[in-house]
Amino acid sequence: MQESGLNNQRVRQLNRQTLLKLVWKHKQLSKSRFAQFTGLSIPAVSKILDELVEDGKLSHSSENLSSRGLNGGSYQIPPEGDYILCMNVTPTSIESQLCDAQLSALGEFERRAISAPTPQALLAAIEAIWQQQSRNWPRKTINLALGIHGQVDPVTGVSQTMPQAPWRGNVEIKYLLEEKLRVTVKLDNDCVMLALAEKWQNAQNREDFCVINVDYGIGSSFVINGQIYRGNLYGSGQIGHTIVNPDGAMCDCGRYGCLETVASLSALKKQARIWLKNHPASPQQDPETLSSQQLVKAWHAGDEHVMRWVEESAHAIGLSLYNFLNILNINQIWFYGRSCGFGESWLEAIKQRIGFNPFDHSDGLKRNATQINFGGLTRAQQVMGIGYLYAEAALENEG
Numbered sequence: 001m002q003e004s005g006l007n008n009q010r011v012r013q014l015n016r017q018t019l020l021k022l023v024w025k026h027k028q029l030s031k032s033r034f035a036q037f038t039g040l041s042i043p044a045v046s047k048i049l050d051e052l053v054e055d056g057k058l059s060h061s062s063e064n065l066s067s068r069g070l071n072g073g074s075y076q077i078p079p080e081g082d083y084i085l086c087m088n089v090t091p092t093s094i095e096s097q098l099c100d101a102q103l104s105a106l107g108e109f110e111r112r113a114i115s116a117p118t119p120q121a122l123l124a125a126i127e128a129i130w131q132q133q134s135r136n137w138p139r140k141t142i143n144l145a146l147g148i149h150g151q152v153d154p155v156t157g158v159s160q161t162m163p164q165a166p167w168r169g170n171v172e173i174k175y176l177l178e179e180k181l182r183v184t185v186k187l188d189n190d191c192v193m194l195a196l197a198e199k200w201q202n203a204q205n206r207e208d209f210c211v212i213n214v215d216y217g218i219g220s221s222f223v224i225n226g227q228i229y230r231g232n233l234y235g236s237g238q239i240g241h242t243i244v245n246p247d248g249a250m251c252d253c254g255r256y257g258c259l260e261t262v263a264s265l266s267a268l269k270k271q272a273r274i275w276l277k278n279h280p281a282s283p284q285q286d287p288e289t290l291s292s293q294q295l296v297k298a299w300h301a302g303d304e305h306v307m308r309w310v311e312e313s314a315h316a317i318g319l320s321l322y323n324f325l326n327i328l329n330i331n332q333i334w335f336y337g338r339s340c341g342f343g344e345s346w347l348e349a350i351k352q353r354i355g356f357n358p359f360d361h362s363d364g365l366k367r368n369a370t371q372i373n374f375g376g377l378t379r380a381q382q383v384m385g386i387g388y389l390y391a392e393a394a395l396e397n398e399g
Contacts, residue, residue, distance in 0.1 A: 197385025318353025
């Protein structure tokens with residue numbers, strides 16, 4: 001039997017992918033920097049770059065990026081391409097950031113509160129923001145990249161479940177918006193948005209890492225061997241629905257005792273409201289108007305009840321992560337979401353319950369030692385992460 005291997009054509013495809021990936025990450029690079037990153041010779045890099053320019057995948061600029069006075073110019077994604085309007089979409093708010101063809105921010109990041117009692121109202125809110133940007137840039141095609149709360153099928157572009165929504169059932173977001181707006185629409189789960197943001201905008205990331213979003217619910221997304229892992233049913237990362245108490249409260253998913261029922265912000269607020277209603281003489285907040293911000297403030301003020309509830313929730317998150325991450329052997333974790341407002345002591349409580357990774361024999365100082373930290377990207381950068389669906393699609397086309 002003849003063994004298969006990498007022929008010259010496949011090697012050339014992989015090298016093209018590598019160079020394009022570098023440009024998406026660094027925006028603009030010289031030949032010498034390409035050579036440094038890849039280990040390829042300058043003549044080899046030059047040949048590939050010439051092909052990519054000829055194919056319209058890259059553009060060449062005379063701008064000198066070399067500090068040694070050597071001017072071979074620089075290469076970038078063609079700036080005249082379509083713009084991308086990135087959005088993080090829930091039934092109560094839409095965050096948006098317009099990006100140019102190179103996925104660099106244009107204009108200001110915006111957060112808009114919305115009321116979407118129906119799928120039609122949600123689609124209308126998305127369309128209104130798109131129409132506003134279209135009026136600002138009348139000569140540009142503006143495609144959409146949407147990070148959607150809940151479970152999403154990124155291939156068909158269907159929102160399958162949206163826990164905060166008053167409706168149940170599928171919403172064909174991609175089809176309906178493309179038919180109405182006549183632009184390309186890509187979408188995925190909001191935790192995938194965070195993973196893409198980290199993958200493409202944080203140079204400190206490894207090939208394997210995960211993001212945990214602790215907010216209204218609890219979600220996660222994994223990057224394995226540099227690729228988003230979604231699973232065949234696009235349900236990978238549902239850490240919020242790991243069961244921590246089989247006799248616990250009923251979850252929106254229909255099971256009992258899921259992590260979300262004890263450790264999400266919605267669960268903590270529910271716990272606080274019940275306590276406040278049972279102690280009407282307490283000088284605490286009104287249980288009907290208690291907000292996440294007030295809960296975080298009470299934690300920092302040392303409220304004994306809130307501190308106990310939050311610490312218990314952090315321990316539940318840590319235990320779930322211990323089991324989850326040892327199975328996958330991922331040891332770089334980034335936390336996002338409003339629960340990060342509880343601060344370092346909350347994160348330390350999670351770390352304590354995780355304990356140690358039995359497969360990590362480093363002294364904590366090595367490059368691949370276990371890292372559990374807050375994510376450092378701005379909210380605009382987080383939302384821009386969903387735009388990299390377009391970059392990844394372009395790279396797939398090279399394969």
